[in-house]
Amino acid sequence: MRLAVLYSNTGFAQHIRYVFGWMAETLGIESCQFLSYASLPEGVPDADVLVSYGPERPAACPTNIHISESGLFWAHYMKPQSLPCLPLEHWNELPILYGKKPEPGDWVMESASGGDVSITSHIDLIAGIFFLLTRYEELLITERDRYKRFPAETSLLTHAHLLERPLADEYADLFASWLKRLLPEFHPREPWGGRPFALYVTHDVDAPWKYTWRGLPSAKGNLGRAISCLLGISQDPYWTFPELLKLDRQFGVRADYFFMSGGSHPLDRGYAIGSAPIRRLLRELRDNDCGIGIHFSLSAHHSLFRGGKALSGSEAFARELAHFISVTRNFPIGSRQHYLGIRVPDTWRQLEALAIPFDTTLGFAESPGFQCGTCRPFHCFDTERGKPLSLVEIPLTAMDSTFIHYLRTNPEEALERMQALLAQVERHRGVFCLLWHPHILGGDDYPGWKDVYRRFLEMASEKNPLAENPMESVIGGTQTKQVK
Numbered sequence: 327m328r329l330a331v332l333y334s335n336t337g338f339a340q341h342i343r344y345v346f347g348w349m350a351e352t353l354g355i356e357s358c359q360f361l362s363y364a365s366l367p368e369g370v371p372d373a374d375v376l377v378s379y380g381p382e383r384p385a386a387c388p389t390n391i392h393i394s395e396s397g398l399f400w401a402h403y404m405k406p407q408s409l410p411c412l413p414l415e416h417w418n419e420l421p422i423l424y425g426k427k428p429e430p431g432d433w434v435m436e437s438a439s440g441g442d443v444s445i446t447s448h449i450d451l452i453a454g455i456f457f458l459l460t461r462y463e464e465l466l467i468t469e470r471d472r473y474k475r476f477p478a479e480t481s482l483l484t485h486a487h488l489l490e491r492p493l494a495d496e497y498a499d500l501f502a503s504w505l506k507r508l509l510p511e512f513h514p515r516e517p518w519g520g521r522p523f524a525l526y527v528t529h530d531v532d533a534p535w536k537y538t539w540r541g542l543p544s545a546k547g548n549l550g551r552a553i554s555c556l557l558g559i560s561q562d563p564y565w566t567f568p569e570l571l572k573l574d575r576q577f578g579v580r581a582d583y584f585f586m587s588g589g590s591h592p593l594d595r596g597y598a599i600g601s602a603p604i605r606r607l608l609r610e611l612r613d614n615d616c617g618i619g620i621h622f623s624l625s626a627h628h629s630l631f632r633g634g635k636a637l638s639g640s641e642a643f644a645r646e647l648a649h650f651i652s653v654t655r656n657f658p659i660g661s662r663q664h665y666l667g668i669r670v671p672d673t674w675r676q677l678e679a680l681a682i683p684f685d686t687t688l689g690f691a692e693s694p695g696f697q698c699g700t701c702r703p704f705h706c707f708d709t710e711r712g713k714p715l716s717l718v719e720i721p722l723t724a725m726d727s728t729f730i731h732y733l734r735t736n737p738e739e740a741l742e743r744m745q746a747l748l749a750q751v752e753r754h755r756g757v758f759c760l761l762w763h764p765h766i767l768g769g770d771d772y773p774g775w776k777d778v779y780r781r782f783l784e785m786a787s788e789k790n791p792l793a794e795n796p797m798e799s800v801i802g803g804t805q806t807k808q809v810k
Contacts, residue, residue: 354515589623
């Protein structure tokens with residue numbers, strides 16, 4: 327399909343093109359041409375479907391689909407007045423972040439003339455998707471938790487009970503339904519080679535050992551076992567890597583591991599990546615075809631909040647990357663931030679400057695779900711500078727610590743919620759990104775949770791997903807032509 331997008335708001339052209347480009351890429355639209363209302367040539371652009379985005383349809387060109395622009399990309403941009411207002415209105419059970427229902431009329435209206443169908447939407451899908459993908463609310467709400475993270479309880483998605491619904495994907499699928507109404511032969515692309523979804527399993531190496539010489543005084547009743555582990559007489563209960571590799575292989579999973587390579591915060595000091603046991607582990611993981619990524623420290627995240635230089639954190643990130651490369655002799659496949667500490671868009675800028683291909687941090691530590699409103703990987707966008715980035719974000723769907731430490735659910739309840747999220751991912755042909763820490767398989771401290779991991783992999787593998795890093799499959803395929 328060839329799509330032509332006409333827009334009236336040239337001051338926010340990059341923002342508008344970004345969202346339409348994401349939808350085109352997501353849905354598998356072969357080409358997408360952009361033109362402003364002011365630059366419309368004489369005659370109709372050569373495309374299968376014409377879409378207009380503005381307060382009104384362009385007078386010079388009848389379009390097949392018109393999306394009425396709301397007020398996000400105008401004078402109140404980056405001001406609190408531009409945030410969606412609660413409670414949200416709904417259309418056919420679809421929550422509406424931006425838009426205004428006409429009186430009289432409905433949110434979405436269809437008309438036909440001489441066999442030609444015309445669709446008008448007063449739901450501003452473009453503003454809604456932009457709000458979700460860019461984490462727009464985080465730039466306007468300054469509240470942070472003790473780790474300098476944006477709290478889940480502060481998010482509009484939590485207050486509107488939308489965190490476990492990929493709303494941006496629902497908007498994209500609504501747009502796809504309009505395209506199919508106009509062109510019945512149109513079908514959204516299947517990004518996984520006929521498989522229903524992708525299962526991306528990741529392991530953050532935070533605590534490879536339960537017992538360390540430094541922590542020996544706190545071992546108390548386990549002093550004998552601690553010394554035995556430290557002397558190499560018995561295996562440390564957190565060193566579960568052989569078991570984890572075997573379990574992943576059993577269900578056809580090719581997992582990625584993220585290793586720390588620095589940091590001065592007390593929570594960053596679990597191990598040294600250059601130590602002999604970790605070097606041996608890195609070799610073993612590579613021999614088993616696992617990907618190796620970098621786990622940037624909590625102190626690197628905190629450096630982004632220091633006053634003074636605009637790029638105060640750049641040295642911290644660059645230093646950790648340099649040490650990672652010096653030890654592993656490889657560039658990381660991607661990154662995740664320790665404790666899911668991320669500051670949007672500052673963290674994205676750091677990763678972009680370091681040429682990190684993708685990040686997979688964005689998910690609330692306190693709650694599973696879809697923090698960016700999508701279960702599909704996407705290119706990031708710098709809202710402050712108004713420019714798209716080459717960095718890809720693979721949103722995090724769920725992690726073990728959320729259920730164990732934050733929600734304090736029992737294993738059965740956690741498995742049920744993961745199952746419900748998996749159904750959403752499958753429905754939207756997305757990626758279920760799972761974070762499971764290796765030390766959680768240490769059964770004495772986390773009884774029942776190894777079984778949750780095994781049962782989830784068993785349940786997911788029965789659906790025949792793509793069970794590996796999705797980067798090679800998901801990005802690319804849509805050509806865009808931009809005309810001012």
